[in-house]
Amino acid sequence: MSSADWPLWEVFVRSRRGLSHTHAGSLHAPDAAMALRNARDLYTRRSEGVSVWVVPSAEITASSPDEKDSYFEPAADKPYRHPTFYEIPEGVRHL
Amino acid sequence: MNPAPASAALALGDDALVLSHRLGEWAGHAPVLEEELALANIALDLLGQARVLLSLVGDEDELAYLREERAFRNLQLVEQPRGDFAHTIARQLYFSSYQRLLYEELAQGDTAIAELASKAVKEVDYHRDHAEHWTLRLGDGTAESHQRMQQALDALWRYTGEAFEPIEGLAVDWATLRARWTDRITTVLRQATLTLPNGPQSGAWAAGGGRQGVHTEPFGRMLAEMQHLHRSHPGATW
Numbered sequence: 621m622s623s624a625d626w627p628l629w630e631v632f633v634r635s636r637r638g639l640s641h642t643h644a645g646s647l648h649a650p651d652a653a654m655a656l657r658n659a660r661d662l663y664t665r666r667s668e669g670v671s672v673w674v675v676p677s678a679e680i681t682a683s684s685p686d687e688k689d690s691y692f693e694p695a696a697d698k699p700y701r702h703p704t705f706y707e708i709p710e711g712v713r714h715l
Numbered sequence: 716m717n718p719a720p721a722s723a724a725l726a727l728g729d730d731a732l733v734l735s736h737r738l739g740e741w742a743g744h745a746p747v748l749e750e751e752l753a754l755a756n757i758a759l760d761l762l763g764q765a766r767v768l769l770s771l772v773g774d775e776d777e778l779a780y781l782r783e784e785r786a787f788r789n790l791q792l793v794e795q796p797r798g799d800f801a802h803t804i805a806r807q808l809y810f811s812s813y814q815r816l817l818y819e820e821l822a823q824g825d826t827a828i829a830e831l832a833s834k835a836v837k838e839v840d841y842h843r844d845h846a847e848h849w850t851l852r853l854g855d856g857t858a859e860s861h862q863r864m865q866q867a868l869d870a871l872w873r874y875t876g877e878a879f880e881p882i883e884g885l886a887v888d889w890a891t892l893r894a895r896w897t898d899r900i901t902t903v904l905r906q907a908t909l910t911l912p913n914g915p916q917s918g919a920w921a922a923g924g925g926r927q928g929v930h931t932e933p934f935g936r937m938l939a940e941m942q943h944l945h946r947s948h949p950g951a952t953w
Contacts, residue, residue, distance in 0.1 A: 626747070647749055656750040657848065661756050 628677040720884025728768030729789035755808025758905035792874035794934040805867035807846035876916030890923035
């Protein structure tokens with residue numbers, strides 16, 4: 621069996637406590653346990669992470685690029701949706 | 716801190732250096748890209764250990780690139796050709812289990828080796844985990860993977876005894892180390908539906924051993940490849 625037969629997995633890495641997991645990339649692996657190990661070797665070797673998730677790529681439902689306009693356009697011109705009028709207190713990071 | 720015994724640093728440093736080179740040979744040849752990186756990562760961990768250990772003895776480049784075969788003190792186990800993937804995993808299983816137990820012991824001391832060992836033990840823990848994981852998969856996988864894994868374990872078994880010959884300057888209970896190693900290997904192999912090899916772990920055929928500077932035939936060719944660039948261009952820098 622070559623890696624071409626192995627399913628694709630998406631890798632999410634949390635770089636620090638308090639931050640959320642961020643998409644880091646993808647890889648091939650025969651199962652979840654191996655995917656997690658491979659993710660460790662591929663994406664966290666330069667101390668990028670404290671936690672890793674792997675998700676089968678096939679399990680991800682994505683929005684279609686064709687629907688971009690109806691999905692995302694309307695949000696652009698409504699500044700009141702953005703909490704930009706608050707002052708961020710000192711000492712609050714990752715906001 | 717006590718000065719590290721040079722002979723011990725040389726033995727452990729050579730193990731790490733030579734195995735690192737053998738693992739590096741998988742670059743461009745591993746069965747899958749993800750595994751190639753896993754092996755390269757392990758190789759780089761070992762190279763890092765080798766640099767620290769050899770620096771305790773002298774100039775690391777001189778020691779790595781300008782020594783003759785007979786001056787190397789590594790185990791014959793680590794100098795064997797990489798073979799197929801099962802061979803590499805069998806060697807990783809034997810060696811990383813040994814290194815993991817040894818470093819755990821050494822980390823208790825107060826020499827410069829102890830400092831390296833306490834840092835490296837976490838790396839080696841992952842190396843062992845990687846090897847055990849693959850041993851389970853190959854042993855309990857298909858008929859072919861099982862057969863190849865068993866063949867590799869049997870072929871390398873005769874190089875394992877040497878690892879438990881005492882190294883001068885290291886305060887380690889070698890008999891206990893050997894017993895713990897055998898325990899661990901036995902458990903993993905049983906889980907993987909493989910059989911613990913039962914041949915001799917060393918013997919007269921070995922004609923001495925790597926720790927005495929006696930090496931097997933493939934090691935000379937490996938050294939030639941590893942050293943030729945440095946020897947052709949002495950003192951070259953990037």
